[in-house]
Amino acid sequence: MTPLKPEDYVVLGNISSVYGIKGWVKVYSYTEPMDRILEYGSWTLRKGQDLILVEVDKGRSHGKGMVAHLKGVDDREVAKQYSGYEICVPQDRLPELPEGDYYWYELEGLAVVTTKDVRLGVVDYLMSAGSSNDVLVVKGDQHCADRRERLIPYVDQFVLDVSLEAGRILVDWDPEF
Template identity: 30%
Template sequence: MSDKAMNDKVCVGAIGGSFGVKGEVRLKSFCADPEAIADYAPLTTEDGATAYTVTLTGQIKNGLSARLGGVKTKEEADALKGVRLYAPRDRLPALPDDEFYHADLIGLTILDTGGTELGRVKAVLNHGADDLLEVHMPGSPKTFLLPFTRACVPTVDLAGGRIIADPPEGLI
């Protein structure tokens, strides 16, 4: 799939496996309002080969239960465990200036306030508090975690493909 095609889609959730025995799935929503995931349907797989309608059926621990179009059995639902679901970017709400889709941050170059390259964003993680940027250091297999706060990341320049960071002393 081309970079342009991937940039036109945003990952909004993932299937956590089956829920019950009648083809429902456990759905992890990555949306600010978890139930809004159904509003962006049909959702597609990463390669765009399969599209699913989404009907939410309830809230469960760590997610939602849902029916996906075409999924009729527990076995079919189990086979989808781990599949990430994507929505077209133009179906998603516009974000305020200080908010970003995680997909837009991955791959950006991170420079320190002096212009030295620190690395590229490998992933955006969230373990309950603020987001963390996992940064892959240039010329090294190592990564480090940078808090995605205004203090540590004063500038995100999506158009320029870069982030200006002011990491805490001793982080790197």
């Protein structure tokens, strides 16, 4: 079996700190709903080049976040060593999406071009705008007339086409916005 490369993993959240004295950790989840992160059972924790495979044996919602217990970690001081790690899973463990739906990581790095063929930059990341919609954060690059950052709502009115193969997103967006 070929070892996985860093780009073969998708970040689902991170461990922010410890919780209690029995080895639990606080988890910030990027999944929707946030407790879906617990369904993976095992996580690859990553900090820089450091990768650690752990098994989650318990977890639950806690306030606005999550807490989880890692199998075999029953002490606060041992759990503390995992603070600051990203929670990752191999891409091939993600559920397949319906046609026309995309994971955020698939959109990051795509060029954003207007219907008038003006390049606005590349998708740096996405953010949630609550229940209404997600937002593309587009950063201007060396191929743009300017280096501005733009926030473009990820809705059908503005995002007309996504082509992973071509590496671009076509938008109906005024470059002056």
